[in-house]
Amino acid sequence: MGGETLFGRIWNLHRIKPLGGGVDLLFVDRHLVHDLEAGPRLAALAARGLPVLRPDLTFATPDHAVVTTPGRATAATAAAADGTTSAGSLLADMRRRTAAAGIKLFDLGEPGQGIVHVIGPELGLSLPGLLIVCGDSHTCTHGGLGALAFGIGSSEVEHVLATQSLRQSRPATLRLRIDGRRAPGVGAKDLMLYAIGRFGTAAARGHAIEYAGAAVVALDVEARLTLCNLSIEMGAKIGMIAPDSTVFEYIAGRHYAPKGAQWEPAVAAWSALASDADAVFDRELCVDAAAVAPQITWGTSPQDVVGIDAVVPDPDAVGDPALRRSRRAALDYMGLSPGQRLEGTPIDWVFIGSCTNGRLSDLREAAAVVRGRRVAARVNAWVVPGSENVRRAARAEGLDKIFLEAGFQWREPGCSLCLGANGELIPPGQRSVSTTNRNFVGRQGPGARTHIASPATAAAAAIAGAIADVRKLPPAQVR
Amino acid sequence: MAQPFRPLTAILAPLPRANVDTEVIIPIGRLISHRRGTLGPFCFEPWRYLPDGSPDPQFALNEPRYAGARILLGGANFGCGSSREAAVWALWDLGIRCVIAESFGDIFRANCFQNGLLPVTLDAATLAWLTTWAGARRPPLLGVDLQHSRLLAAGRSIPFVIDPERRTALLEGLDDIGLTLKSLADIRTFIRRDLATRPWAQSAGGG
Ligand code: SF4
Numbered sequence: 001m002g003g004e005t006l007f008g009r010i011w012n013l014h015r016i017k018p019l020g021g022g023v024d025l026l027f028v029d030r031h032l033v034h035d036l037e038a039g040p041r042l043a044a045l046a047a048r049g050l051p052v053l054r055p056d057l058t059f060a061t062p063d064h065a066v067v068t069t070p071g072r073a074t075a076a077t078a079a080a081a082d083g084t085t086s087a088g089s090l091l092a093d094m095r096r097r098t099a100a101a102g103i104k105l106f107d108l109g110e111p112g113q114g115i116v117h118v119i120g121p122e123l124g125l126s127l128p129g130l131l132i133v134c135g136d137s138h139t140c141t142h143g144g145l146g147a148l149a150f151g152i153g154s155s156e157v158e159h160v161l162a163t164q165s166l167r168q169s170r171p172a173t174l175r176l177r178i179d180g181r182r183a184p185g186v187g188a189k190d191l192m193l194y195a196i197g198r199f200g201t202a203a204a205r206g207h208a209i210e211y212a213g214a215a216v217v218a219l220d221v222e223a224r225l226t227l228c229n230l231s232i233e234m235g236a237k238i239g240m241i242a243p244d245s246t247v248f249e250y251i252a253g254r255h256y257a258p259k260g261a262q263w264e265p266a267v268a269a270w271s272a273l274a275s276d277a278d279a280v281f282d283r284e285l286c287v288d289a290a291a292v293a294p295q296i297t298w299g300t301s302p303q304d305v306v307g308i309d310a311v312v313p314d315p316d317a318v319g320d321p322a323l324r325r326s327r328r329a330a331l332d333y334m335g336l337s338p339g340q341r342l343e344g345t346p347i348d349w350v351f352i353g354s355c356t357n358g359r360l361s362d363l364r365e366a367a368a369v370v371r372g373r374r375v376a377a378r379v380n381a382w383v384v385p386g387s388e389n390v391r392r393a394a395r396a397e398g399l400d401k402i403f404l405e406a407g408f409q410w411r412e413p414g415c416s417l418c419l420g421a422n423g424e425l426i427p428p429g430q431r432s433v434s435t436t437n438r439n440f441v442g443r444q445g446p447g448a449r450t451h452i453a454s455p456a457t458a459a460a461a462a463i464a465g466a467i468a469d470v471r472k473l474p475p476a477q478v479r
Numbered sequence: 480m481a482q483p484f485r486p487l488t489a490i491l492a493p494l495p496r497a498n499v500d501t502e503v504i505i506p507i508g509r510l511i512s513h514r515r516g517t518l519g520p521f522c523f524e525p526w527r528y529l530p531d532g533s534p535d536p537q538f539a540l541n542e543p544r545y546a547g548a549r550i551l552l553g554g555a556n557f558g559c560g561s562s563r564e565a566a567v568w569a570l571w572d573l574g575i576r577c578v579i580a581e582s583f584g585d586i587f588r589a590n591c592f593q594n595g596l597l598p599v600t601l602d603a604a605t606l607a608w609l610t611t612w613a614g615a616r617r618p619p620l621l622g623v624d625l626q627h628s629r630l631l632a633a634g635r636s637i638p639f640v641i642d643p644e645r646r647t648a649l650l651e652g653l654d655d656i657g658l659t660l661k662s663l664a665d666i667r668t669f670i671r672r673d674l675a676t677r678p679w680a681q682s683a684g685g686g
Contacts, residue, residue, distance in 0.1 A: 016665055
């Protein structure tokens, strides 16, 4: 019999009891709640006359539906106070109900506010070995720290609020090895888009992914979060990486992280989580990092992706008729033709942000491209920091100035153009290069055409006014 | 809380596309402005209507022969993408009680069970047969017999596999929260034991 996996160890640690039929009752260590769920779910719980079992393990923040207009705190507060907008009443409801339940809320303008998957790691709420859930599919992000983290539906959010537990059937395991060295200009986002393009958006359905290999170990913590964030786009609810000293150094001193006498035993326990050398996975996949170029999507699924220097693939070249039809429909929606070079395709919008690429290292990467240059005249370019703390740290480094001087908008933290739930939308037919994770039909607004890419590639597109290869940008004249 | 799943004989509408995502099933904007129970008109909105707001005759669910469909036939990876449970609510509000597909997004599938909507997984060959059958038959009335885990298509009985616990919960409309609250003592025991071995895990804020 083979050894235990990272996933299996953490799952077993959280098993309260088996419920039969392959379903386990699992204990939840951290429950993150955002503005689309907090008010409605707490209301539903109250209607059943049930209390929140562990408000001390539940943390809330508004991110999905808040506007990110500079100086918004006052405007949003006003809207919330009179409940005139749906988003405003969601926020007002969230404030009232989290306060009544004794749940910590990181509110607008406060350190700690931000996209749930950015604030969890940043505040030390997300730790190795924890079971973390949130009513959002990108909860897999937290697996970058070695946590077992996954997204849940609304009923399950209610279930966790009431019982601090979940009924779950155990997924199979899949190890994705990424070996080799990344070329310059290639980041975690590119590695993962490449893997999704190669294996497909359903490849890891029903599996928990463990990322391993030299190219994974070489990633810093924020890049690991980006990698795990995209697990759901390969079909997996869970993606994780064995915690190591890189992670422990990142966690040390964070606000909610273990301190004092608790630190050493915690690190000892985290160090013992990694998969055994003889652990057996249900499936194994491999990618060579050295083969990966900066990636860009051309269609309406994250698997519709190619290297930045490639041409739009021909739907007629695929054998499967259903796939051929869906690729034709995608090209139609995107306003692209087979064989067309993506590089040089004019764009209207650039969005840098989201739980995939809205962290400090992402803003640094984009700023390094933007510094000393100007956004092309026709392009609306936005930077939306992933959290209030990211915003403040970036300002302290002067990144806001670099973006503003180049002609970017520098906005308040939230999900913003990633899903357009806050009224911030890309107009129909307009084309955006976005550091987000989904290019679905209508995701950034009805008729919006989204190309997903890394922060460096998005920044290069803003400067060029067209899809561009960041590796070919001439050196900037530093002013 | 879910309603018990009753025996069903209803029109089957084919939507044989792969990777139908929850964003297309219910756009986020509608979900913010409209309540559960009223989402039917916005289900599949990006595909269902022409730019002038009239129904797109090309879209299967708009074809007269599939009017009133309560069973939907999808492709592979149906319900991928966002975890929004409103995707299931929107299908429910549209009248759909059963979705048949080659495979489902994991979170969407779990959400179906929470709301009394039956997700049936079939192999690609059977699915292709059903799609052709639904296209040729007028009206394409399909029977869903959950008790015996089978579909009934004009004389042909198609078995499907479903976890027995899930089947019982669907048939009886059992509520997960109610069930788990019966295990509250076990949860509290776990918490006590766990506190001794992983004190940092249960005290956000550290020492
Ligand atoms: S940034 Fe986008 S993907 Fe991430 S939580 Fe917000 S809406 Fe979801």
